[in-house]
Amino acid sequence: MCVVGAGVAGLSFALATITAGYKDVLVFEEHSRVGVPKHCTGLVSETTIQAWGSIARSCVISKFRDYVVRDVEGRNVIYLKLLEPAYLLDRVKLEEELADAVLSAGGIIKFRRKVRAIHPHRNVLIDHEGNHIGYDIAVVCEGAPRILARSLNLYSKPRNFIGVQQLVLLNKSPETVTVYADRRISRNFFGWCVPVTDKIALIGTADLHGPNAYVGVLRILHALEREGYHVRDVLERFGGLIPVDLPRRLTADNVLLLGDAASLVKPLTGGGLYAISRVFRALPGILKHTDPEELPHALMAEISVFKRRFKLHGIIRSALTALGGYETALKALSAAGIHSIEVRKYDDLLTNMKLCFR
Secondary structure, three states: OEEEOOOHHHHHHHHHHHHOOOOOOEEEEOOOOOOOOOOOOOEEEHHHHHHHOHHHHOOEEEEEEEEEEEOOOOOOEEEEEEEEEEEEEOHHHHHHHHHHHHHHOOOEEEEOOOEEEEEOOOOEEEEOOOOEEEOOOEEEOOOOOOHHHHHOOOOOOOOEEEEEEEEEEEOOOOOOEEEEOOOOOOOOOOEEEEEEEOOEEEEEEEEOOHHHHHHHHHHHHHHHHHOOOOEEEEEEEEEEEEEOOOOOOOEEOOEEEOHHHHOOOOOOOOOOHHHHHHHHHHHHHHHHOOOHHHHHHHHHHHHHHHHHHHHHHHHHHHHHHHOOOHHHHHHHHHHOOEEEEEEOOOOOOOOOEEEEEO
């Protein structure tokens, strides 16, 4: 079995298959190590943490039970009360821990090996050096550009948001996570300020256009300055692509898409770890009761659950964008006198919400 990409999706799949008794699991990674390029914020739920167990718990930086959703000036403010806490994960460490687990279980990770092409009818991968590698099943866990998925005609032209983030040192620590629903921050998405450790916060946003996202981050920094949070230093800048579309199909013969390659990210928030963790948790049962040749179809059935749910959420996000973005929803809720929203399931903000009026 061949896995293309040693990110969280690829490593999770490799670990689950090795643990289930599959032999000769080979992971191809184009970079010299896991965890690069860094691009994810890393906010996940208790459900997601439970899927990876001790591996994920060792990567927790902090947890939150409250979000503040607001515009830049603070004229419209709503509080999210999370009945299931959200955790901030060290995403790079998570990939390192998963890679160690894969290697310890007998898997092989080939670094600096970029897969250039896949020929599903011949069950052959071709790497950047022209080597032909045979496989029985290939799982494509490439990043959001989805070059291989496009070559397999599973996408026409992938559509992505561009995320931009800065890790900053402030003069004091923000109290909790702040979400900026403001068209001046992003017309298509939202911005965020996430406390990391003492006086260090992660500032970011996403947009269809990179320059707009960069300007959005600067506006969040200016808003923080006005409220007394002065930036002492910018410790790190990073970013990446967030898939905002769905593939035509998730399989091509014995090739399966997973993770960002399959656009398995939550449309309303851009989070990709939840779907990966659910597939990882379901894999042992699927592998135990499925013949190898039927594995792509069994996984397709599991992933289709997310595909249907995410399609609905994608429609809601598109409607919000057409009506003026997330700011429109914030203003409407605020005008209706809503002070806070209790969210029972952090992984699905639309499930079991309780509105609390002023």
